[in-house]
Amino acid sequence: MLTGYPSPEELRAGSKRLLAQVLTRLETTAQDRDTAAFLDSLCLDPKGSVLGLTGPPGVGKSSLTDALIKAYRGEGKRVAVLAIDPSSSVTGGALLGDRTRLKTDPLDDGVFVRSMAARDRLGGLSDQAVAAIAVLRAVVDRVIVETVGIGQSEGDLKHAVDTVLLCIQPGSGDSLQFMKAGIMELPDLVAVTKSDLGTLARRASSDVTGALSLAYTGGQGWNVPVTEVSSHTGAGIADLVANADAHRVYLDKTGLLPRRRQQHAAWFMDMVRTEFGRAGLAMLSGGDWGERAAETPFGSFLDFAGEVARRLQS
DSSP states (O other), X not given: OOOSOOOHHHHHHSOHHHHHHHHHHXXXXXXXXXXXXXXXXXXXXXXXXXXXXXOOTTSOHHHHHHHHHHHHHHTTOOEEEEEEXXXXXXXXXXXXXXXXXXXXXXXOTTEEEEEEEOTTSSSSOOHHHHHHHHHXXXXXXXXXXXXXXXXXXXXXXXXXXXXXXXXXXXXXXHHHHHHHHXXXXXXXXXXXXXXXXTHHHHHHHHHHHHHHHHSOOOSSSOOOOEEEOOTTTOTTHHHHHHHHHHHHHHHHHHOHHHHHHHHHHHHHHHHHHHHHHHHHHHHTTTSSHHHHHHHOHHHHHHHHHHHHHHHHHO
């Protein structure tokens, strides 16, 4: 039984069982000071890149995740998958269980897969999922976060991963819906799945490219690439991996550390909003909470919660 948190070095050198024990403990001790200190230490020492997959149900995210795992393992990289599933209304646990849909080798110590419930978020990322991302990116070379992807969570994903990959299915009319929703402002990469459908896939690729040309994507020199892929045949997977690697190089040049600090501050704000609502957000004004959260998001939230409690008692 896990009695204390391991150091980042021990966690990296440890087994998948140790990693699973740590993640389980995080889900049950979220308000614990030792847990916050452990997570904040990992935030200061990230190792891997975090790729977030989103897109409508049925687009093939799990199949694409499978293909990406094989590609990264072929390069000798250690991979972790965090599959965010809808929550059971009975137990609150993950409903679909993506682990059952991924064809990974359970004896491969280089692959770790974890399903986690979205809890009270409509397809979004719970606080426990954000904590799990902080742990996994400190341990492995590549973290893949697969969301429910029902149109409500892409903004959450942008604040949790390094690279957002939007998956489009040929012939579904999704590109027009994404244009209407402004979702094309969010992805760093786009994959048109099921490219073996031929003409439909090429049409979807053309539509998405057009939608991207109309979207504001930050204006910082990164042009979102559109890749036609087939998880069934493997076509385009190598190109997609290369594009993801290129985006990481781009982030390294333009400032990955400031991006991570902004993410930490966003995690803190979301925890405050979830726990205390607008009244909690109003209490943040005039303080240095944002700067503190950029360094220690989890500990800062516990400090803020304690401040709220003191104010209520006075």
